[in-house]
Amino acid sequence: MSLALKTLQLKARYQVYTLLAGNNLSKMHGEGYDFSELREYQIGDDVRKINWTITAKLGRPYIKELHANRELSVVVAAMMDGSLYFGADNLKQHAVTEIATILGYSAHHNNDLFTGFNFYSDKYTLAPPTKQLYHIENYSKELYEQKILHTALDYTKAIQTLSTHIHKRSLLFIIGDFLEPVDLSLLAQKHEVIAIIVRHREEEKPHKLGDVILDNPKSTQSLNTDFSTTSIQHYLAKLKAHDETVQTHFIHYNIRHTKIYTDEDPIDKLVRLFV
Incomplete structure (x- = not known):
């Protein structure tokens, strides 16, 4: 394991045990319960607990009793492809790794079940449901070392994989640049x-470069272009329209979200999600 990765993991673990201590990862209400038994309705019972299917079959009211299930299923899905390969030192990929590591340690600290997906190209690897630090740290190492240059992720296939492989209702974090x-x-x-949207600030505030050759990090193609003020304005207009569409999608489906830049400490914005 590289010294940089070990430092990242030590920092993430320290932050989880200090800044995130006592914060619940989930804001789900009424979902953390398992079925216990059915019994006949009694005066004073909450009518909202009545199971109308059984009531109709038996001709008298029955209610569904539940017991608390405190174990939370935490799933982290990292969307890894060439678009993360931006800027010096591969900072976007390192930020994704750090965020995923913090979430893994937080699940472990809360004694929750952790599952990690690493999606790249049209493939994925899986850290199976676990409470063991070894699997969480191995997942972290895999994300840090994943070869992403000149790769393009099949997002539709990745989402379908998540849909078919996660059976238990879960707290699902999806990390990428979107x-x-x-x-x-x-x-x-x-x-x-x-x-969790990970961006480099220069992606949203690019500098004029003049005549340049731009390499596509998702393929082996290059583009000889004049990256001038006009080109930047055109690029930013398209990025703004795209981000507004993404934002509308999140709001419509009640998806909590945050944006973390590579020059920020991710723990600060993660804490705001959890409190």
């Missing part, structure tokens, strides 16, 4: 989805 259209509506119907 520079591609992503439809999370199906996942939001089944799970509590939180989107």
Whole structure:
């Protein structure tokens, strides 16, 4: 394990045990309960607990008793492709890794079940449901070392994989730069989805470069262009329209979200999500 990765993990673990201590990851209400038994309705019972299907079959009212299930299923899905390969030192990929590591340590600290997905190209690897630090740290290492240059992620396939592989209602974090259209509506119907957008500030405030050759990090293609004020304005207009569409999608499906830049400490914005 590289020293940089070990430092990242130590920092994330320290922050979880200090800044996140006592904060519940989930804001789900009424979902953290398992079925216990059916029994006949008694005067004073909450009528909202009546099971109308059983009541209709038996001809008298029955209610559904539940017992608390405190264990939360936390799923982290990292969307990894060439678009993360931006700026010096591969900072976007490192930020994704740090965020995923913090979430993994937080799940472990709360004694919740953690599952980690690493999506890249048309493939994925999986850290199976676990409470073991070894699997969480191995997932962190995998994200940090994932080869992403000249790769393009199949987002539709990734979302379908999540939909078919996560059976238990979960707190699902999806981490990526969200520079591609992503439809999370199906996942939001089944799970509590939180989107974490990772960006480099220069992606949103680019500098004039003049005549340059731009390499596409998602392919081996290059573009010889004049990256002038006009080009920047055109680029920013398209980015703004895209981000507004993404924002509308999140609001419509009640998806909590935050944006974290590579020059920020992610723990600050994560804390705001949890409190």
